[in-house]
Amino acid sequence: MKNKNCYPVATRPCWSKLATLLAVLLPFAAFADNAKKMEVFSWWTSGGEAAALDALFNVYKKQDPGVEIINATVAGGGGSAARPVLQTRLAGGNPPDTWQTHPGWELLGQYVDPGYCEPLNDIYQSESWDKVLPSQLISILSRDGKEWCVLCGVHRGNDLWYNKKVLDKAGIKIGDTISIDEFLADCAKLKAAGVTPLAVGDSGIWATAQLFENTLLGTVGPDGWKALFSGKMPFDDPKVKQAAQSYAKMLEYQNSDHSALTWDQAIKAVQEGRCAFSSMGDWAHGEFTNAHLQDNVDFGWVSHPGTAGGFIVVADGFTLAKNAPHKAEAVAWLKSIGSKDAQEAFNPLKGSIPVRTDVDKSKFGPYHQWSMKSFATDALLPSCVHGEAAPAAFQQALNDAITQFVVDKNVDAFCSALVQAAKDSNITK
Numbered sequence: 001m002k003n004k005n006c007y008p009v010a011t012r013p014c015w016s017k018l019a020t021l022l023a024v025l026l027p028f029a030a031f032a033d034n035a036k037k038m039e040v041f042s043w044w045t046s047g048g049e050a051a052a053l054d055a056l057f058n059v060y061k062k063q064d065p066g067v068e069i070i071n072a073t074v075a076g077g078g079g080s081a082a083r084p085v086l087q088t089r090l091a092g093g094n095p096p097d098t099w100q101t102h103p104g105w106e107l108l109g110q111y112v113d114p115g116y117c118e119p120l121n122d123i124y125q126s127e128s129w130d131k132v133l134p135s136q137l138i139s140i141l142s143r144d145g146k147e148w149c150v151l152c153g154v155h156r157g158n159d160l161w162y163n164k165k166v167l168d169k170a171g172i173k174i175g176d177t178i179s180i181d182e183f184l185a186d187c188a189k190l191k192a193a194g195v196t197p198l199a200v201g202d203s204g205i206w207a208t209a210q211l212f213e214n215t216l217l218g219t220v221g222p223d224g225w226k227a228l229f230s231g232k233m234p235f236d237d238p239k240v241k242q243a244a245q246s247y248a249k250m251l252e253y254q255n256s257d258h259s260a261l262t263w264d265q266a267i268k269a270v271q272e273g274r275c276a277f278s279s280m281g282d283w284a285h286g287e288f289t290n291a292h293l294q295d296n297v298d299f300g301w302v303s304h305p306g307t308a309g310g311f312i313v314v315a316d317g318f319t320l321a322k323n324a325p326h327k328a329e330a331v332a333w334l335k336s337i338g339s340k341d342a343q344e345a346f347n348p349l350k351g352s353i354p355v356r357t358d359v360d361k362s363k364f365g366p367y368h369q370w371s372m373k374s375f376a377t378d379a380l381l382p383s384c385v386h387g388e389a390a391p392a393a394f395q396q397a398l399n400d401a402i403t404q405f406v407v408d409k410n411v412d413a414f415c416s417a418l419v420q421a422a423k424d425s426n427i428t429k
C-alpha cells in the first residue's frame, strides 16, 4: 500500500531549494507590508453609491496607482449602521484614514469637537479652493477659521420620484410643482386603480424620517425651517402638527412591505412599476442611472410636495483623521476628490451636484441641470435626518419619535417628544 506520508522520489521536496526560495521572497513580503495603503470609510454600498465611489477611486488611482485602497464600507443607508462602528473605532484610537461625513452638526459635533480630525487649511490653500467653492458651503464645514472636510457633492434631499409609465397609465400628470393636497389626491386615485402609490424602504428608520422631514419643509416652508432649528419656533407649533398629520395620511398609501425594504429597494419598486412614487434624496437618481433608466423617459421627479423653492442640502464630504495611519496618501485622496476630474466623474453617477463652480456642466444630464438650478436659486436648508441641522441627540430622538409615530400616529405625543428633544439638545432653552 502506498504510504501517503512519503513523497515519491521524483517529487520529494528539496528543503535547501525551499530555503533559497524563501530567502528571495521574504524581502518582498516585507516590502508588501510597507506598501502604500489608505483606508476610506463610508456607507456607500447600494448599486449607485458603489459605482460612484468607484469613480472617485479611479480618479485617485490614476494619479497614485501604487496605493492600495482599503474600501471600508458598512452597509445601511444614511450611515445609520456605519456611524456607530466609526464611533467605536475613533474612541478606540483606531481611525480609518478618512471617513464620510455630512458638514454641520455631524462633522463639527461628532468628529471635530472630540478631536478626531486634522484641519485642512493647507489643502484648501494649496488647491485654491476658496476661488471655486461657494462660501456658504465652506462655512458649514469650518470652525475657528479652519476647514475640516472636503466635499465631493451636494445632494438635494427633498425630491419626489415617480415612474412615468405608471402615472401615464393612471392618467396622472405631474407639473413643475405639486402641493401636499394634490399629491394625496394622486395617491387616492392610484390606490383606487389598484396601484401602490408610495414606496418606502424603512428597514432603516431614517428613510421614513426623510418622508416626514420633506413633508415638514413642505408645510412650514424655508423660514419655518430656519425658525424651528434655531429654537424660534416650537416643535409643537400647529404647523408641525399639520405636517405630522399629512405625513400620517401619506403612510396610508405606502407599500405593505416597507419595513422589510431598504431605501434603494423602495426605489427599485418604483423603477419596476410596483409603486408609483418615492420621496427620497437624489442618491435615488444614482439608482436610476445604475439601472440604465432615462431621465424624463422612464422616470420623473418634482420637489417633494410643497417644497418648491427650498433645497434640503445633504452634502457629502471626507475628513482627515488625526494620527491617520497613512496620512500622505489620505491628503492626496482629499486633494483628488476635490478636483474637477473627480467631481465630474462622481456626481453624474451619485445623483448629487458638484460643489465646484468651474465644472463642465455639459457633462450632466437633465436631472442634474434641474438640481443645479435649484441650488443656485432656492433657499438652502440643512437636513436634520442627515445630521446637519441639529445635534446627534436630536437626530436620534427624531428617529425614535418616528419609529413610534409610524405605529400609533399620535400627533400630540410625537410633537411633545420633539419639544423635549429640542430642549435636551439646547435647540430651545
Ligand code: GAL
Pocket (backbone or CB within 6 Å): 043, 044, 049, 076, 077, 078, 079, 102, 155, 283, 314, 315, 316, 386
Ligand atoms: C446620505 C448620504 C448620501 C446617500 C444616502 C443614502 O446620508 O449623504 O450620500 O448615501 O445617505 O445612503
